Amino acid sequence: MVTTTGEQLNLREAKGWRRTKNRIATVLMVVAFVLVVIPLVFVLITVVARGIKIISWQFLTAQIPPSVAPADVGGIGPAIVGTFQIVGLATVMAVPLGILGAIYLNEYGGRGPLARLIGFMADVMTGVPSIVMGLFIFSIWVLRFQFSGFAGALALGCLMLPVVIRSTDEMLKLVPNPLREGSYALGATKARVTMTVVLPAAVGGIVSGALLAIARAAGETAPLLFTILTVTAVNRNPFSGPNTSIPSQIFVNATSPYPGAQDRAWGAALTLIVIAFVLMLAARFITARFTRYSR
């Protein structure tokens, strides 16, 4: 039992400069948040408002008409097909390679010279502008062979690879070492430890990192400019002949002077945002699902 004698004990927050600092910092953070959200919301509203009216089944499936055609003619079917072909191929190439690279960096390479070189190169690759990646593929692949969806996939894959390596690397670093030791103490080999303990513990983060990389790649325009060109009809063979993609189509349509083409660009932009949004949702869902046992 405590009896207060004399002065009342003061447990209120201190007044003066400390409290003012707290207020200022809080206000600054809220303002910064709002400043970040304003352009995002503005972009989203504009794209939805201008794109929604053109979206229809026909728009999503029909062949691409000449730019002069009015908004209600044709669609962007070939671009959607091309995007799925190219991004799918890029994913098949970059994601497994990136995950294996990250496993090497984290579990096998240690602080050896090769691991350090790979880590450094991945960081350098992250900084390469996407248009340079497109020019790179143009000079080593397109000039020798031909424009194709595959060339575009190579360029996108080169962009995705360092992102996948780095995000997987971070996830593997988060796996606590005692888990590895627990597995080793039961007589597991390094490969077993990696396959049965490390990867399952990190799989949620790895998958969502990969999906974010895919979503980024799906929106890239520059690397595709010199590698796939654009076409107006679906090209079913991604390994031969020019192809097209949603971002390329947006680029072509938005720079044309015809209102019909510009409307189709808005529609394509909305389609792209929806695709990216679905991928993000999938990433969230998969992360939540795989972390079932983590608490």
Added chain:
Amino acid sequence: MEQPEQESVTSLQQPQTAAPPRAQPAPEPEAYSEPGSTVFDAEKVSCYYGSFRAVTDVSLSIYENEITAFIGPSGCGKTTVLRTLNRMNDLVASARVEGDVRYRGASLYGKDVSPIAVRRRIGMVFQKPNPFPKSIYDNVAYGPRINGEHNRKKLDEIVERSLRQAALWDEVKNRLKASGLGLSGGQAQRLCIARTLAVEPDVILMDEPCSALDPIATSAIEDLMRDIKSRYTIVIVTHNMQQATRVSDRTAFFSVLRNEESDTRTGVLVEYGRTEQIFHDPSDSRTEAYVTGQVG
């Protein structure tokens, strides 16, 4: 798996303890059966981390079906010595071991010895419970599975038997599919012990298994150690001297040797003998000071 078995050979070897011969107390409370064979014989073992010598010249023998306790102040190398016994130190890039550790007559650090095969026989329980982020069932079945056991019925049997041995079965039998991470600290540690028992090791090394647990969970684990002692050989590192007196048959006291010239600290084995002798009739003044609570 190509670990040679030479159990009969080792029984010929005399225990090499650091305790002087006179230290054996005459009256034994309940006549210990004289230890048959040694499981480990360490000879002049020194451990280095890089150029730092963490432990120097440890020689001791660990006996079959006994509980051996390692006690001593922090930084004296108890855990390091424990980890040399199943080559866990291999996982630390800079660690290096000198001297020889023989396990049932075979050198653990021989050229062709696979640390994987060693660890399948010599299990380890860690200071902090480290259940895998899997279900309780999968945690226990993990070891048998990596050793190639996939028969569902057999796995069920192994899981139940191991959980019963670890005195955890009754608490978890209705939620084997629940996450191993949802258990309390004491339960999680018993799960880790069950996981170790599931591979039926020969030796279980325990690195301060109770340091994160309350007295009730601690006593559950001590009971469990006494229960399984007849089938396993146990080596335990502990900071708790009462725990050493409660569970162990033999105690090794480690201490820190300071080198004033080079300003380095190295762990040494000061004294090794029967637990009663170490605690009631220590032959070294450092042991006496430590076990009577004058230092540390």
